[in-house]
Amino acid sequence: xxxxxxxxxxxxxxxxxxxxxxxxxxxxxxxxxxxxxxxxxxxxxxxxxxxxxxxxxxxxxxxxxxxxxxxxxxxxxxxxxxxxxxxxxxxxxxxxxxxxxxxxxxxxxxxxxxxxxxxxxxxxxxxxxxxxxxxxxxxxxxxxxxxxxxxxxxxxxxxxxxxxxxxxxxxxxxxxxxxxxxxxxxxxxxxxxxxxxxxxxxxxxxxxxxxxxxxxxxxxxxxxxxxxxxxxxxxxxxxxxxxxxxxxxxxx
Amino acid sequence: xxxxxxxxxxxxxxxxxxxxxxxxxxxxxxxxxxxxxxxxxxxxxxxxxxxxxxxxxxxxxxxxxxxxxxxxxxxxxxxxxxxxxxxxxxxxxxxxxxxxxxxxxxxxxxxxxxxxxxxxxxxxxxxxxxxxxxxxxxxxxxxxxxxxxxxxxxxxxxxxxxxxxxxxxxxxxxxxxxxxxxxxxxxxxxxxxxxxxxxxxxxxxxxxxxxxxxxxxxxxxxxxxxxxxxxxxxxxxxxxxxxxxxxxxxxxxxxxxxxxxxxxxxxxxxxxxxxxxxxxxxxxxxxxxxxxxxxxxxxxxxxxxxxxxxxxxxxxxxxxxxxxxxxxxxxxxxxxxxxxxxxxxxxxxxxxxxxxxxxxxxxxxxxxxxxxxxxxxxxxxxxxxxxxxxxxxxxxxxxxxxxxxxxxxxxxxxxxxxxxxxxxxxxxxxxxx
Numbered sequence: 001x002x003x004x005x006x007x008x009x010x011x012x013x014x015x016x017x018x019x020x021x022x023x024x025x026x027x028x029x030x031x032x033x034x035x036x037x038x039x040x041x042x043x044x045x046x047x048x049x050x051x052x053x054x055x056x057x058x059x060x061x062x063x064x065x066x067x068x069x070x071x072x073x074x075x076x077x078x079x080x081x082x083x084x085x086x087x088x089x090x091x092x093x094x095x096x097x098x099x100x101x102x103x104x105x106x107x108x109x110x111x112x113x114x115x116x117x118x119x120x121x122x123x124x125x126x127x128x129x130x131x132x133x134x135x136x137x138x139x140x141x142x143x144x145x146x147x148x149x150x151x152x153x154x155x156x157x158x159x160x161x162x163x164x165x166x167x168x169x170x171x172x173x174x175x176x177x178x179x180x181x182x183x184x185x186x187x188x189x190x191x192x193x194x195x196x197x198x199x200x201x202x203x204x205x206x207x208x209x210x211x212x213x214x215x216x217x218x219x220x221x222x223x224x225x226x227x228x229x230x231x232x233x234x235x236x237x238x239x240x241x242x243x244x245x246x247x248x249x250x251x252x
Numbered sequence: 253x254x255x256x257x258x259x260x261x262x263x264x265x266x267x268x269x270x271x272x273x274x275x276x277x278x279x280x281x282x283x284x285x286x287x288x289x290x291x292x293x294x295x296x297x298x299x300x301x302x303x304x305x306x307x308x309x310x311x312x313x314x315x316x317x318x319x320x321x322x323x324x325x326x327x328x329x330x331x332x333x334x335x336x337x338x339x340x341x342x343x344x345x346x347x348x349x350x351x352x353x354x355x356x357x358x359x360x361x362x363x364x365x366x367x368x369x370x371x372x373x374x375x376x377x378x379x380x381x382x383x384x385x386x387x388x389x390x391x392x393x394x395x396x397x398x399x400x401x402x403x404x405x406x407x408x409x410x411x412x413x414x415x416x417x418x419x420x421x422x423x424x425x426x427x428x429x430x431x432x433x434x435x436x437x438x439x440x441x442x443x444x445x446x447x448x449x450x451x452x453x454x455x456x457x458x459x460x461x462x463x464x465x466x467x468x469x470x471x472x473x474x475x476x477x478x479x480x481x482x483x484x485x486x487x488x489x490x491x492x493x494x495x496x497x498x499x500x501x502x503x504x505x506x507x508x509x510x511x512x513x514x515x516x517x518x519x520x521x522x523x524x525x526x527x528x529x530x531x532x533x534x535x536x537x538x539x540x541x542x543x544x545x546x547x548x549x550x551x552x553x554x555x556x557x558x559x560x561x562x563x564x565x566x567x568x569x570x571x572x573x574x575x576x577x578x579x580x581x582x583x584x585x586x587x588x589x590x591x592x593x594x595x596x597x598x599x600x601x602x603x604x605x606x607x608x609x610x611x612x613x614x615x616x617x618x619x620x621x622x623x624x625x626x627x628x629x630x631x632x633x634x635x636x637x638x639x640x641x642x643x644x645x646x647x648x649x650x651x652x653x654x655x656x657x658x659x660x661x662x663x664x665x666x667x668x669x670x671x672x673x674x675x676x677x678x679x680x681x682x683x684x685x
Contacts, residue, residue, distance in 0.1 A: 045309070092307075092310070096310055100661070102310045106311065106346055111525070111526075115587075117584060118584070118585060123587075128590065129587065130589075133525075136664065136665060137661060137665065140664040242670050242671050246647050246650075246651060246673060249681060250651070
C-alpha cells in the first residue's frame, strides 16, 4: 500500500514538474525570433486571488488581493522596463475615469479569458489563440504594440490545515502567477510565462507576503526575452493612405 | 492560474461561492435577527470588500438611469434590516450572463444580461424580491454554517474509512438537495412581497420562464447560479400555482423599456462577441418586435447571423442531453475558427454558412432601407462580402463605412482589414490586366 502511495506521489510530483515546465515559457516562433516581439506593452491590473485555507473552509481575502495585486504589477512593470520595454501601466483609477477605456478593458479581459479557457501550448504556437478585436482596439487606444494580462494566486494555509491536507489531501500553501502577452495588431496570444513559489504553512506577516509576491513575479518574468527593436518590422502607413490606396485600386 | 480560475468568462460565481452565497445550505432561512460570531463577521467584511473588488475591476455597470431604476425598485420592496450588518444596496454588474445574486451583507447584484432579458419593471421587482429574501432569511449565514458542519462531518468520516471521501460527497449531494428548498423559500416569499407591493405577483413565474430559455442548446446553459438550477421549470410551475389566486396587475413597461434599451444593445453585442449567436439572434428579434423601424436592432440581428458561422438554426428542445453536452464541450474547448473549419468540412455546414451569411446580408440591407445613412450596416455588409470572397464589394462597403463614420471606435479594425485587402485587390487588378 505504501509502495503504491509512493508511486502516486512521485507520479504527481513528476506531472506537476512537467506541467510547470510545459507552462513555463511558451511563445510563438515569431515572438521568439523577435519578429512580433513588442517594443511597448500595456500592463493591465493583475487578476489577484489571495485565499486562506483553514481546516474547515477556504476564504477569499478580497482586500489582500487588491493590495498584493498592486505590488505584483509594480514588480512586473520594473522587470519589463529593465528588459528594455516601454511599459504603459493602466491602473484602475485611469480605467474607471475613462468610460471608453473601461469598455475596452472589460471587453479585452473577457476576450482574453475566453481565449485562455481554450489554451493549449500547441494552439499558442500555431497562432490558433486570438483574444479578438477588443484587444486590438485597446492596444490602438493606448498606442502600444501589445497588452499584458497577468494573474496572481496566493494561498496561505494554517498549520492545522496543512497537517490535515498531508493526511487527507486538500488545499496547501502556494503562490503562482502568470503573464500573457497578446499582440496588439492581431489579437494573437504571443507568449505565456508562469512562475511558482512555495509558501510555508502558517500565518504570514505583510513583509513575508510581499517577499512571496516579489519571488513569484521574478520567476514569472525572468524567461521573458528582452525587447529587440531591431527585429520588429514596421511598415508605417497612415489610415488615410490606406483608404486612398484601396479607393484608387477600386477605380482601376 | 488565470485559465483555471477564470475559465468561465462570465462567471463571478467562484467569488460568490467563496463567500458562501452559492446555494448550498441545509436548512430553511431565519427571518428574525441572527447574531453572528467573529468568523461570520469576517464573511460580512469580505462581502463589503467585494464591492471594491468589482469597482477596481471595472465590472460595475454605471449608467445612472439604470442604477437609479434598479435601486428605486429594490428599495421600494425591501424590508427593514433585522441586523446591523445588513445594509440593502443594489448594484448592476457588466456581465451578459442571466444572473443575479445576494450577499449576506444585503448587497444585491444584478447582471446586465439578466436585465436585458426582462420585459418590464414588474419582472425586475420579482427578481429583486427573490434576492432580497436570500438576505432577509440570512441564507448566506445559514449556508456558511451548514457548509462548515458538512465539511467537519466529511473529514471525520473521511478519517475513518477509505469510503469517507465518497460519504462526504454524499453529504454534499444532500446539501444541494436542501439548497432547492432555500431557493423555493425565496420564491415563495417573493410572491408575498410582490402581493404586498404595487407590482404584479404573476411576474414571478414569467421571470422563471424567461430564465428557462436555452437558446444555445448547451447543457447546462450559460452556467450561473440561476440558470444552472436544475429545477427552474419546476420552480416556474410551482410559482404559477402559488400566484394563481393572487390578483393580476397591469405591468409597467415604461420607464423600464427606455431605460434599459442601451443595456439591451450592449448585451446583444456581448453575446455576438463571446460566441453565443443564437442568444444574440433571439434577443435581437425581440428588439426588432419592439422597435421595428430601428436600424440598430437589424444591425444586431445581422451580426448575430454572421456569428452563426456554419451552424444550422436548431430547436434546443429537440436536442438530446448528449447533443447538448457535446455542444458544450465543443464550445468550451474549440475556438470559433476551429469550429467553423470543422463545420465547413460538411455539405450541411457549408449550406448553413451560406444561408447564415445571406440572412446577415438581408438584415444589413433592411437596416439601410430604413436609414441609408446608417454607416454601421456598411461595416456588416463588408464583413459578409469578405467572407464570401467578394473583395471589391467588401472594400467598397468598408470604404463607405470609414468615410461615413470617421470617429467609429472600430475604425482601426476596419482600416486594418482594408490594408490586407489592398494586397488582394492589387493581385486581382494585375490578373485582370
